[in-house]
Amino acid sequence: MSTVKDLTHLLSDEAKSRRNSPLKTAFKYFNDPNVVFLGGGLPLSDYFPWNKITVESPAPPFKNGIGATPSTAEEKIITEVSKNAAENSRSDDIPLSRSLQYGHTGGQPELLNFLREHTQLIHKIPYSEWDIIQSIGNTQSWDGVLRTFTNRGDTILVEDFSFPSALETANALGVIQFPIPTDDFGIIPEKLAETLDNWVGAKPKLLYTIPTGQNPLGSSLSADRRKAIYKIAQKHDFIIIEDEPYYFLQMDTYTKDVEARQGKAVHSHKQFIDALVTSFISIDTEGRVVRLDSFSKVLAPGTRFGWIVAQKELLQSIIKLHETSIQSASGFSSSIINGLLNRWGQDGYIDWLIGLRAEYTHKRDVAIDAIEKYFPKQVTHYNPPVAGMFFTVQFDASKHPNFATEFDSDPLKVETALYEKGLDAGALLIPGSWFTAKGQTNPPQKPQPVDEATKNHIFFRGTYAAVPLDQLVLGLERFGKAAHQEFGL
Amino acid sequence: MSTVKDLTHLLSDEAKSRRNSPLKTAFKYFNDPNVVFLGGGLPLSDYFPWNKITVESPAPPFKNGIGATPSTAEEKIITEVSKNAAENSRSDDIPLSRSLQYGHTGGQPELLNFLREHTQLIHKIPYSEWDIIQSIGNTQSWDGVLRTFTNRGDTILVEDFSFPSALETANALGVIQFPIPTDDFGIIPEKLAETLDNWVGAKPKLLYTIPTGQNPLGSSLSADRRKAIYKIAQKHDFIIIEDEPYYFLQMDTYTKDVEARQGKAVHSHKQFIDALVTSFISIDTEGRVVRLDSFSKVLAPGTRFGWIVAQKELLQSIIKLHETSIQSASGFSSSIINGLLNRWGQDGYIDWLIGLRAEYTHKRDVAIDAIEKYFPKQVTHYNPPVAGMFFTVQFDASKHPNFATEFDSDPLKVETALYEKGLDAGALLIPGSWFTAKGQTNPPQKPQPVDEATKNHIFFRGTYAAVPLDQLVLGLERFGKAAHQEFGL
Numbered sequence: 001m002s003t004v005k006d007l008t009h010l011l012s013d014e015a016k017s018r019r020n021s022p023l024k025t026a027f028k029y030f031n032d033p034n035v036v037f038l039g040g041g042l043p044l045s046d047y048f049p050w051n052k053i054t055v056e057s058p059a060p061p062f063k064n065g066i067g068a069t070p071s072t073a074e075e076k077i078i079t080e081v082s083k084n085a086a087e088n089s090r091s092d093d094i095p096l097s098r099s100l101q102y103g104h105t106g107g108q109p110e111l112l113n114f115l116r117e118h119t120q121l122i123h124k125i126p127y128s129e130w131d132i133i134q135s136i137g138n139t140q141s142w143d144g145v146l147r148t149f150t151n152r153g154d155t156i157l158v159e160d161f162s163f164p165s166a167l168e169t170a171n172a173l174g175v176i177q178f179p180i181p182t183d184d185f186g187i188i189p190e191k192l193a194e195t196l197d198n199w200v201g202a203k204p205k206l207l208y209t210i211p212t213g214q215n216p217l218g219s220s221l222s223a224d225r226r227k228a229i230y231k232i233a234q235k236h237d238f239i240i241i242e243d244e245p246y247y248f249l250q251m252d253t254y255t256k257d258v259e260a261r262q263g264k265a266v267h268s269h270k271q272f273i274d275a276l277v278t279s280f281i282s283i284d285t286e287g288r289v290v291r292l293d294s295f296s297k298v299l300a301p302g303t304r305f306g307w308i309v310a311q312k313e314l315l316q317s318i319i320k321l322h323e324t325s326i327q328s329a330s331g332f333s334s335s336i337i338n339g340l341l342n343r344w345g346q347d348g349y350i351d352w353l354i355g356l357r358a359e360y361t362h363k364r365d366v367a368i369d370a371i372e373k374y375f376p377k378q379v380t381h382y383n384p385p386v387a388g389m390f391f392t393v394q395f396d397a398s399k400h401p402n403f404a405t406e407f408d409s410d411p412l413k414v415e416t417a418l419y420e421k422g423l424d425a426g427a428l429l430i431p432g433s434w435f436t437a438k439g440q441t442n443p444p445q446k447p448q449p450v451d452e453a454t455k456n457h458i459f460f461r462g463t464y465a466a467v468p469l470d471q472l473v474l475g476l477e478r479f480g481k482a483a484h485q486e487f488g489l
Numbered sequence: 490m491s492t493v494k495d496l497t498h499l500l501s502d503e504a505k506s507r508r509n510s511p512l513k514t515a516f517k518y519f520n521d522p523n524v525v526f527l528g529g530g531l532p533l534s535d536y537f538p539w540n541k542i543t544v545e546s547p548a549p550p551f552k553n554g555i556g557a558t559p560s561t562a563e564e565k566i567i568t569e570v571s572k573n574a575a576e577n578s579r580s581d582d583i584p585l586s587r588s589l590q591y592g593h594t595g596g597q598p599e600l601l602n603f604l605r606e607h608t609q610l611i612h613k614i615p616y617s618e619w620d621i622i623q624s625i626g627n628t629q630s631w632d633g634v635l636r637t638f639t640n641r642g643d644t645i646l647v648e649d650f651s652f653p654s655a656l657e658t659a660n661a662l663g664v665i666q667f668p669i670p671t672d673d674f675g676i677i678p679e680k681l682a683e684t685l686d687n688w689v690g691a692k693p694k695l696l697y698t699i700p701t702g703q704n705p706l707g708s709s710l711s712a713d714r715r716k717a718i719y720k721i722a723q724k725h726d727f728i729i730i731e732d733e734p735y736y737f738l739q740m741d742t743y744t745k746d747v748e749a750r751q752g753k754a755v756h757s758h759k760q761f762i763d764a765l766v767t768s769f770i771s772i773d774t775e776g777r778v779v780r781l782d783s784f785s786k787v788l789a790p791g792t793r794f795g796w797i798v799a800q801k802e803l804l805q806s807i808i809k810l811h812e813t814s815i816q817s818a819s820g821f822s823s824s825i826i827n828g829l830l831n832r833w834g835q836d837g838y839i840d841w842l843i844g845l846r847a848e849y850t851h852k853r854d855v856a857i858d859a860i861e862k863y864f865p866k867q868v869t870h871y872n873p874p875v876a877g878m879f880f881t882v883q884f885d886a887s888k889h890p891n892f893a894t895e896f897d898s899d900p901l902k903v904e905t906a907l908y909e910k911g912l913d914a915g916a917l918l919i920p921g922s923w924f925t926a927k928g929q930t931n932p933p934q935k936p937q938p939v940d941e942a943t944k945n946h947i948f949f950r951g952t953y954a955a956v957p958l959d960q961l962v963l964g965l966e967r968f969g970k971a972a973h974q975e976f977g978l
Binding site: 013014015017018019021023026029034035036037038039040041042043044045046047048049050051052053054055056058066067069070099100101102122136137139140143164165166168169171172173174215238246296297299300301302303304305321323324326327328329330331332333334336340347352356359364389390405407423426427428429434461462463464465467471472474475476478479 | 503506508510511515538542543628652654657658661785789791812813818848879912916950951956964
């Protein structure tokens with residue numbers, strides 16, 4: 001076990017100025033049998049108009065797939081949670097009288113226990129002073145992390161193409177987003193090192209990255225790149241924010257050989273866990289990683305339930321922010337999710353995740369097969385994703401016959417033309433430039449030299465997550481034909 | 490109908506810098522039948538592991554009181570919400586496939602419709618361009634409002650004693666909280682006017698007030714005071730934030746005459762609505778009020794569901810913040826609350842609120858009876874609350890026999906002594922000074938002249954909401970005896 005580093009010097013003015021309420025000193029008498037406590041403003045749970053919730057869910061091992069509607073009793077699992085613990089209640093349920101009351105900003109203990117056990121199983125964090133707090137999803141976690149670490153005018157590091165909502169969160173808080181070059185496999189560690197070795201002015205406090213199934217790039221960082229990036233973080237004293245909503249949408253590697261696909265699928269729990277990519281938190285010897293986890297892609301976005309894994313000291317600062325903002329996740333969400341997960345157990349949850357892996361692997365295969373079939377090979381490049389919801393297809397705009405004439409040698413003009421041509425043909429993919437991270441410090445950093453090999457590349461982002469497979473193929477066929485036409489092929 | 494005023498000049502730098510995502514322009518093709526939309530990253534609802542939720546609640550008219558556990562079928566109402574709308578679904582239910590999906594940051598239409606109808610019934614807002622958006626409770630709404638309107642270093646107006654969490658939210662954002670004097674009936678309009686007429690430097694943008702059942706004071710502003718304050722807001726161009734979690738914990742006025750109490754209770758829906766105090770939003774002719782509403786005290790805090798009522802233009806700025814932070818309330822909360830409210834109907838909901846009024850009126854009566862009986866009249870003053878969860882008891886510290894000697898004529902030292910004496914006797918009430926709002930602008934405003942009549946007054950805040958009635962009486966008896974002892978009476 002390694003020892004955690006004190007990183008409180010990286011906290012924001014907002015986080016540093018948060019005070020403890022004097023009321024907290026009184027709350028230690030809340031359960032004192034000798035004291036009648038007239039200090040708190042809690043409504044009586046007698047007046048909560050929900051006496052019992054019953055929820056129907058699929059039961060492990062999900063042998064017909066995770067998307068199948070359970071029909072037999074054996075395929076169903078029933079979660080029943082009452083206002084007050086009843087005779088037939090499970091001891092790991094969260095009664096509604098507690099989940100629907102104030103309190104537990106960090107999270108309900110039963111659910112945190114499940115998640116701690118899950119986290120240890122998956123990530124085997126190499127220091128002991130880590131913990132978990134709840135959030136209401138990674139969008140809110142990221143907003144909270146920015147408020148906890150950055151002031152207006154501070155700079156953070158981001159992938160050169162990133163999730164627009166995450167960039168906008170930083171933008172509105174007045175935080176400069178400095179882009180780091182990426183390739184098919186995400187952030188290029190050498191470029192990151194070079195950038196920071198030559199950095200002018202106050203160093204960035206955070207690197208924000210979506211390391212697995214990056215949005216929009218669809219790329220995933222290898223274990224080696226993660227280790228190299230972690231060393232750079234140690235050298236330049238910044239925190240790595242790993243935003244990992246897609247972590248469990250990892251897939252078997254793509255193969256054109258349809259017969260070989262079956263053989264590549266993971267089946268056992270051990271195979272599944274071993275096949276997962278090394279997370280930043282799993283190599284975090286110093287407590288320098290803040291991991292944002294979420295049920296949005298694994299169970300459902302509307303649970304509005306996520307969690308943050310980090311060293312305890314830093315989590316305390318985020319809890320203080322949550323106390324005066326979100327307070328806690330929904331009690332319905334907490335009781336229902338906790339009820340389901342404890343009934344499934346850690347093993348049943350892994351069964352679910354294995355099922356999810358199979359679904360996404362198949363969708364990805366269908367998408368890549370269609371790209372392979374319909375897109376003009378002469379001008380395109382793609383790297384089949386191994387995680388996430390997104391694929392990208394790159395085009396060499398300079399190969400457009402009218403590049404130097406009609407398009408003034410501007411690749412973005414080709415991008416617009418191709419987007420519109422696709423739309424006319426009845427298929428919408430998102431132009432890559434819409435995800436561009438832009439930001440410059442003052443004084444400015446030294447510009448990256450122009451890469452002659454890639455300067456005319458454009459790309460489009462598509463998803464295989466949200467559409468039925470026949471539509472997916474149809475959409476890609478249409479876009480591929482439009483591309484042939486646009487490039488005169 | 491009056492016309493709404495453009496108040497966008499009061500927006501914060503953060504709100505002004507929020508940009509629209511280019512992705513939004515693509516989303517107009519989301520439901521276009523001619524376009525295969527591969528643009529969005531939504532998980533399929535087939536993979537949400539919740540097929541059906543069934544919730545048991547009490548049914549109107551709650552004739553045994555709102556705290557009674559329903560036993561007969563007639564006393565129960567069952568809300569059943571499925572993943573996909575089924576044959577027996579109600580058309581006003583929110584299916585889980587939608588509530589658990591991304592989207593609807595402003596709120597699910599069915600629930601917003603119910604709340605709009607409710608708002609119109611209660612407040613009869615005098616301009617037409619108002620609307621409602623969801624939040625996850627007033628603590629988060631207030632955080633969002635501060636971010637939408639204030640920059641670090643800005644000043645807001647607050648009651649001289651206020652909710653510590655709300656003050657801390659502003660403090661951490663670097664917003665100065667300038668206190669306005671209050672008396673038994675809340676903010677004193679003349680003092681507010683005087684303060685602003687003599688204001689030095691940039692005017693405050695907001696007045697933050699808990700007008701009904703104020704925390705900690707227990708006071709409620711009269712309709713006349715609200716009208717006077719609204720005029721001052723018009724004159725000095727600030728926005729009134731009315732934080733109203735206790736609005737429906739209004740009670741019949743206190744009477745010592747036990748027999749007369751029955752006669753004062755409201756029974757009909759019309760009586761109930763007519764008896765409600767005039768809200769700021771109901772006299773808001775210009776769209777200058779932002780009302781924060783919540784189910785926390787009316788249904789349950791853990792719903793983490795609240796809503797903001799204001800002019801549409803200002804709400805748009807808050808929605809943009811929500812898109813990159815909380816995203817939305819929990820889908821479970823939305824489906825369950827909406828299911829219950831629509832089954833109750835507007836009338837059933839009013840029945841519930843009438844039941845709540847009866848419960849709180851009774852609790853308040855028990856508390857005030859006990860104060861009347863056990864507290865030393867010679868040194869105390871109280872004003873029976875007509876709303877909320879809290880009562881306060883004022884003490885004249887200068888009447889302490891050792892005021893000038895042991896306590897150096899410092900009322901706060903008497904407060905501490907009395908707090909500790911109460912605690913030793915087994916009763917905890919919160920010292921009023923813990924709620925003090927402190928804040929001074931730079932350059933400073935002219936200090937309020939010291940009020941000789943009240944300068945030695947201290948107070949304690951207690952609640953009748955959270956404890957069984959026998960404990961409430963026992964606690965007040967203990968504290969009253971401790972006060973007698975401390976003051977040598």
